[in-house]
Amino acid sequence: MANINEYLDWRGDVPFSLDPFNDVDNLILSELAYTDFEGIVPPPGSGESISLREAYAAFYQRHTRAEIEAETTFYHMAPFVMDHLIASRRFQNLRLANYVNVIDEAKDAQFSAITFLLGREVPIALDCGAGDAAHARIQLPGDERETAYVAYRGTDDSIVGWKEDMNLSYQLRTPGQQSAVHYLDALFRGQCLRLMVGGHSKGGNFAVYASAFCASEVRRQICRIYTNDGPGFLPEITESTAYQQIQPKIVSTIPENSLIGILLTSDIDHHVVQATGMGIMQHDPLSWQVYGNHFVEAEKRTATSLAAERGMRTWLEELSIDQRILFIETLFDAFQSGGAHTFTELFEDKARLIADMLRVAASLPKEEQQELRRMLGEFARIGARVLITGAKSGFKR
Template identity: 35%
Template sequence: MNNMITYAETMMDSFAVRPFNSVDSLILSWVSYMRFPESMSEIRSWRGMGIRELLCAEYFSEMFADLWNPEGNRQLLFALAASPRFRGITVCGYVEQLDREREKQFSATTFRIGPELSYVAFRGTDDTIVGWKEDFNMAFQCPVPSQEAAVGYLSEAALHTQGTLLTGGHSKGGNLSVYAAAKCAPEIRERIRKIYSHDGPGFQETVLSSEAFQHTLPKVEKTIPQSSLVGMLLENQEDYLVVRSSSVSLWQHDPFSWMVEDGQFCMLSGLTPGAKMRDAALNEWIRNLSEEERERFVDALFEVIAVNGIDTISEFSSGWKKNIPAAFQKVSQLDAETREFVFCALRNLASLRMKNFPELFKVPRSQEPKKSPEPET
């Protein structure tokens, strides 16, 4: 299977020969997930450091902490450092912010591809409970703190770069890139040639109908895998391209599963029928809840998840033997009204799923109860 690692290892053309494309965007978006230690001070400045200088084995455990596929990340970084296409890129302006009180998880990195071309990448949701909570908050809140931070970061990056700007991200990072491009100053927006959203969730209707968003829309290129869930959440007005994934279901959100051939993504004609029905059911359920009900549901959900003082999803998963019973205990401690509301919301989601997936709930003919024979007359 060829993926973005294969592309980085084999693509020898410079950006002058083969212009920047969506596979390049996914690669740099993924690099923005890496956690760069304080000792790499140059990367936090706008002077920056070459992408080859990121090859510091003593920092790998920190750089790849809690990322999908640590070995794949290491292989990708080595490929970028060796590649004539990528090794001349300067990485700069790295910021990382985590604010539990404000429920904010934000990080961004700028890549100077050439003197007149830069790519601004926004990190998607990381492994922190705070990051996941902020994602869910998008269902009832706009802007969330990271969206506001993205506008400020893009504005600052524009001050420290020249010429054309590209921006993008994977997952929540794709949402942030679209929002930042729509809300930045007009003179910055004019410099933006393209906005890449890789399986990024959508927006509330109020954002989609704004003049700034409509002005930005023609520059957005959205790519999603064939069974996308995250990228189809909330309302979507962006056209999207469907990428073939080597994985299944929710695991297709993993960009290492996105297939690449002849220097571009392998495209499909559309989402799978099952994904269309599932996404329709979930979004209908969200629309049927008021903003106050969405907030109440999300707050209750994360009150249950954040048991035993855990800070990351990995902690919850690795300690499942104690965390799952503790979560059930937490549910029982919710006040009766909140508990009933949560169960009612989940029942409504289940009923919508039955409506959209009737074939899953049919009894196979072989298992249908046999009818008694009609009495002979």
């Protein structure tokens, strides 16, 4: 079996005219969105784009391979996808546009997006996710319109990005989600395109949210929405008319040991795929297994993933909105009190991190300290149950 890079090596010579855009192609572009294209890909509003080859050359003028490999984030290998893309006939006409990357600590917002232009006459496979080669496929033929894939980046290494993830547990609309809606509305109103919208992790959440709540004239251009191990939403969102209207266009793909894509509520059936790695490491798109032009279907989700979903849902259901806010604000106040802006910086001094957490907790009123201890205790018990379940099942099966 292979991953997305090997898929490009083996099938990159097959153009979209012979094999329609599929779920694996979607994951490739969602992974590429983690690449730092600042100052390389034109920003929104410029009306300009550059070729993949131009972006590739400019990126390696600014960064070395050793520098990329030395990073410790799970997505640090994303730029290397370009090595395989530029050698492929399938993506030879790919152009990049509308790159934006914003981190706003004051608003607890981390947002990044990019538009990939695939060209005209690009057919799209409407049901080509998990399954074997005989899996039914419905093809949407290409037409004269430009086909574009809007990719929202998932959570990066920033502390504020992870805080926004946590805020999804009580906020109906985060600043990042609002930016995702604005991105679609500002760029694609008055256009005549065939749009696909997607992303990995929080980027998948943004893709679904933006597609649901963008302007109706933009929504009509969207033919497919991809969320790749992206967390869900509060029930108020999934029960809304806007969400229900776009639901048939959503493709949700998660690894068999998903611990992220099963959070909150999505109210859609997931394609469950095989992935290498243990535990949370299956969140890495490069671990997802590919055969031919589709992901390798998993028989079912792992016991660890199911236990984590049950535990987190129970824990959240027992917490009021005020309790969720107390937990999140206290935790991230401690994270940020030492001046760190990324988790890489944060864990460089673990002793200081522990001291900061204890100091912030001690500064709370007695009642809040007791409530925080209770919530942390229950959270720890859930974590222990998940670990025990994983150990009994070999963590993967």
